[in-house]
Amino acid sequence: MSTATTAVAPSPALTAADRCDRCGAQAYLRVELQSGGELLFCAHHAREHGDKIKELAANVVDETHKLTEKRPIVD
Incomplete structure (x- = not known):
């Protein structure tokens, strides 16, 4: 018997x-749902709906750290 793996x-x-699917601001969180599909959230709405996101998410890509990263100032 062979086993199949999926990546x-x-x-x-x-x-x-x-x-963001709620307000149209830049999204910093991608939520891949257990039921299929995905939702995008700005940091504000990701925090607001955090508990529900944890319940429904199969995978979360969180890039909210980009909001606080120091960037070099270019003259």
Whole structure:
């Protein structure tokens, strides 16, 4: 008997073009749902709906750290 394995492709990084499904702000959290599909959230709505996200998520890509990273100032 042979065994089949399946690999899941990693989610791409979020970009400035990815928008929150609640308010349209830049998304910093991608939630892949157990039922299939995905939702995108800004940091505010990710915090607001955090408990429900944990219940429904199969995978979460959290890039909220980008909000506090120091970036070099270019003259």
